[in-house]
Amino acid sequence: MYAERLVxxxxxxxxxxxxxxxxxxxxxxxxxxxxxxxxxLTKRMHSSVPGSLVI
Incomplete structure (x- = not known):
């Protein structure tokens, strides 16, 4: 749930x-x-924001 909200x-x-x-x-x-x-979080970010980073 938190990862989804962050995305x-x-x-x-x-x-x-x-x-x-x-x-x-x-x-x-x-x-x-x-x-x-x-x-x-990383997988969801990459699918929603191409080229995004989770560091």
Whole structure:
């Protein structure tokens, strides 16, 4: 749901992508969820905004 809203914002406001700054401590069990979220966000951005970046 959050990735979808970020893509909608990027399209509506003309963003070229997102810079994700992760300055938090994560438990090892949370890392797969983070990887899945970033992967999903990247795929959706690329399909909605060609040439976009998720860094």
């Amino acid at each position: 909608e914002l990027a399209v509506a406001l003309g963003f070229d992508g997102w810079l994700l700054n992760m300055e938090v401590s994560l438990d090892v069990g949370e890392i797969p969820n983070l990887i899945e979220f970033i992967s999903h």
